Amino acid sequence: MKRLSLLLLLLLSPAYAQEKPLAQSPPEDEVKDLLPSQKEFLNLPEEQRKEFAKSFGEAARYFQQKRIFETLDALDKAEKIFASSAELLNLRGSCFVEMRAFEKASAAFDKALEINPTNSSIRFNVAEVLFVTKQWQKSHDLFQQVLKEIPDNKASLSRLVEFKIMLCKKKLGLDDEVTILAEKYDYLDDSPYYYYAQAALAYEEKDLLKAEEWLARASRIFQNPNIIAPWQDTLVEYGYIKSFYGDDSSPVE
Incomplete structure (x- = not known):
């Protein structure tokens, strides 16, 4: 994967x-x-x-x-x-x-x-x-801890972790915090964060066309598939995009 x-x-x-x-x-x-x-x-x-x-x-x-x-x-x-x-x-x-x-x-x-x-x-x-496995609160809390430990020179990793935190917050009903995180970075950022955050908001509004437009913009700007892959797969894991494997991610106790 x-x-x-x-x-x-x-x-x-x-x-x-x-x-x-x-x-x-x-x-x-x-x-x-x-x-x-x-x-x-x-x-x-x-x-x-x-x-x-x-x-x-x-x-x-x-x-x-x-x-x-x-x-x-x-x-x-x-x-x-x-x-x-x-x-x-x-x-x-x-x-x-x-x-x-x-x-x-x-x-x-x-x-x-x-x-x-x-x-x-x-x-x-x-x-x-x-x-x-959709254990949103536990994932949110641990990603918050990991984010503090990421070195300053690993900004791309920090952005991905923040994106995952944003998605966890959405599942936890923290909509105000989601809005703040979605606007934290703009199109000048060196990561796909801005585009994927906007795509996630569009998915939440059931505007699939707008979501796909945001993802297409990200792909045009970040043409290296290794950069895009973790972000795209996060959308699959979250459920915005249908998984090849189906919904087999039952919680692990």
């Missing part, structure tokens, strides 16, 4: 960046700042750390190519070496989201958060599952 193109930015960038550090011990003064699971990993023999990094790197690349079953196979190999990896569980959960196995995805993300409770990538994925 294309909506994961954004999750890939969150998930795979640190994965590739960590492949070398995983295989090599960091300076001694940095070890004290590591999580218990990371210290546990460093206690493994160097050869095992390298094998883990290799298998996890393969899994990340397979996932980027949408080769989900091969991703899971590579993760199984990595897990046999070291199972207490938040990154591994995060990637496994993302595979389950791709397969629309939301209960399994939630279980994997929960385990990942037990290992690394402050990881913004994992928390984003949890909020995304809550959004897809």
Whole structure:
């Protein structure tokens, strides 16, 4: 599913960046700042750390190519070496989201958060599952927290999270706040936010033609499909656009 193109930015960038550090011990003064699971990993023999990094790197690349079953196979190999990896569980959960196995995805993300409770990538994925399964209040609250954690240089991600928050507010009946958020950015913004916010308002008014016009404008301005995909898929997840899969997003308890 294309909506994961954004999750890939969150998930795979640190994965590739960590492949070398995983295989090599960091300076001694940095070890004290590591999580218990990371210290546990460093206690493994160097050869095992390298094998883990290799298998996890393969899994990340397979996932980027949408080769989900091969991703899971590579993760199984990595897990046999070291199972207490938040990154591994995060990637496994993302595979389950791709397969629309939301209960399994939630279980994997929960385990990942037990290992690394402050990881913004994992928390984003949890909020995304809550959004897809229409748990609007929980999704709204968690996205609000994640928004505060996004670095200033990730404005495109911040905009998407704000858009999802706006849609959650609509389901929660917070119409005044929806109106404020819909007008927060204009056409000069470097993201599709303005156009998709206006399209969402048009969908709410049952003006499908106007909504499609706003989406067409966004596509003309942002011609890279990787930029548009997460926004388009958000409309599908929300229910404005019919899903290829149908309405199979039952809540995950």
